[in-house]
Amino acid sequence: MDRRKFLEKSILGGAALGISAASPLAPGFAAAQKKTGVKDLIDQKHIFEAKEAQFYKKLEHGKIRCHICPRKCEVDNMERGFCGNRENRDGTYYVLAYGNPCAAHIDPIEKKPFFHFLPGTQAFSIATAGCNLVCKFCQNWQISQFRPEQTENIFLPPDKAAGIAKERRITSIAYTYAEPVVFYEYMYDTSIEARRNGVKSVMVSAGFINPDPMRKLVKKLDAVKIDLKAFTEKYYQEVCSAELKPVLQTLEVLKDEKIWFEIVYLVVPTLNDSREEVRNMSRWIMKTLGPDVPLHFSRFYPQYMLKNLPPTPVSTLETLRKTAMDEGIDYVYIGNVPGNKAESTYCPHCGKRLIYRIGYQVIENKIKNGACPYCRTKIPGVWI
Ligand code: SF4
Numbered sequence: 001m002d003r004r005k006f007l008e009k010s011i012l013g014g015a016a017l018g019i020s021a022a023s024p025l026a027p028g029f030a031a032a033q034k035k036t037g038v039k040d041l042i043d044q045k046h047i048f049e050a051k052e053a054q055f056y057k058k059l060e061h062g063k064i065r066c067h068i069c070p071r072k073c074e075v076d077n078m079e080r081g082f083c084g085n086r087e088n089r090d091g092t093y094y095v096l097a098y099g100n101p102c103a104a105h106i107d108p109i110e111k112k113p114f115f116h117f118l119p120g121t122q123a124f125s126i127a128t129a130g131c132n133l134v135c136k137f138c139q140n141w142q143i144s145q146f147r148p149e150q151t152e153n154i155f156l157p158p159d160k161a162a163g164i165a166k167e168r169r170i171t172s173i174a175y176t177y178a179e180p181v182v183f184y185e186y187m188y189d190t191s192i193e194a195r196r197n198g199v200k201s202v203m204v205s206a207g208f209i210n211p212d213p214m215r216k217l218v219k220k221l222d223a224v225k226i227d228l229k230a231f232t233e234k235y236y237q238e239v240c241s242a243e244l245k246p247v248l249q250t251l252e253v254l255k256d257e258k259i260w261f262e263i264v265y266l267v268v269p270t271l272n273d274s275r276e277e278v279r280n281m282s283r284w285i286m287k288t289l290g291p292d293v294p295l296h297f298s299r300f301y302p303q304y305m306l307k308n309l310p311p312t313p314v315s316t317l318e319t320l321r322k323t324a325m326d327e328g329i330d331y332v333y334i335g336n337v338p339g340n341k342a343e344s345t346y347c348p349h350c351g352k353r354l355i356y357r358i359g360y361q362v363i364e365n366k367i368k369n370g371a372c373p374y375c376r377t378k379i380p381g382v383w384i
Pocket of ligand 1: 066067068069070071072073080081082083084085086131132181182
């Protein structure tokens with residue numbers, strides 16, 4: 001058995017086990033320490049810090065209004081916003097858990113997923129508690145639907161996070177797992193420290209954020225992945241307690257700011273899996289963002305409040321992939337189906353396979369100088 005065959009066999013076996021576990025993230029940090037091996041570098045404390053928030057306005061009678069995300073929470077003294085990670089203390093608004101993530105793992109960048117951003121590299125992935133959405137299918141609800149004092153946190157200020165990534169030669173820091181919008185200030189400051197240390201920063205988000213904070217943040221980031229949950233307001237309201245329009249606006253901001261970004265669409269059986277919805281979304285993407293934005297159709301597994309639904313049939317994912325490609329999107333992937341051929345990257349001009357992936361592993365990358373080595377077609381993305 002040659003090396004490639006061996007890799008294929010072992011990755012497929014391991015990846016299948018990983019998928020059946022469905023929710024790999026534990027709320028405590030002990031599991032993360034085991035996985036990352038960063039225990040020796042982190043000064044662990046069970047405290048959480050507060051830092052004055054950005055983007056809020058003081059109102060009358062000691063109230064404040066938060067302008068980070070479209071909820072625009074109006075918050076009374078000693079109360080918190082919807083996300084549970086921001087608190088009004090005597091008219092000053094604080095973000096809690098600044099420098100105190102509850103999760104830290106070293107993941108392949110493909111797990112975020114980014115397929116056109118430095119493939120085969122690693123991301124130091126951090127998250128705090130809290131979220132500004134309530135998605136019924138959330139796989140990380142044990143942190144997204146909790147408050148910072150309810151999770152086991154570690155002390156990891158921005159300079160330390162960047163220092164660990166640099167020392168371990170980890171290419172990027174990823175703000176991920178729950179929703180980094182709610183720890184905006186921590187992400188912003190860590191991105192500055194990361195850049196100072198030659199480390200990249202990537203945001204993995206639902207994109208439910210206001211344009212001004214997004215534009216400010218994007219200048220410190222290197223790539224963004226947006227979960228476009230569906231293409232109807234009904235789904236956003238009923239399944240995620242959010243809105244579609246601001247997310248589309250975020251995608252337009254990313255395009256305008258010229259940062260690299262990719263889109264993930266989790267296909268939930270019966271709720272957002274119609275060809276018509278995906279055709280409408282694909283037409284919007286083509287018209288507004290163009291054909292170069294990678295689109296990942298991800299397989300749903302029953303969890304959290306949607307345990308009553310079955311996993312997405314692979315045939316549905318393949319049909320929707322074809323629908324999007326027929327509309328002109330060049331790079332359309334299938335995720336959470338290890339071994340599916342749509343995990344790999346193909347040249348849209350000559351059709352040759354350029355990056356061979358199985359699960360989160362890159363088996364082979366033939367892209368040279370950002371182009372197909374067979375026909376010289378430029379492949380959009382950020383390449384080593
Ligand atoms: S970030 Fe949190 S506090 Fe601010 S508007 Fe959004 S949900 Fe409300």
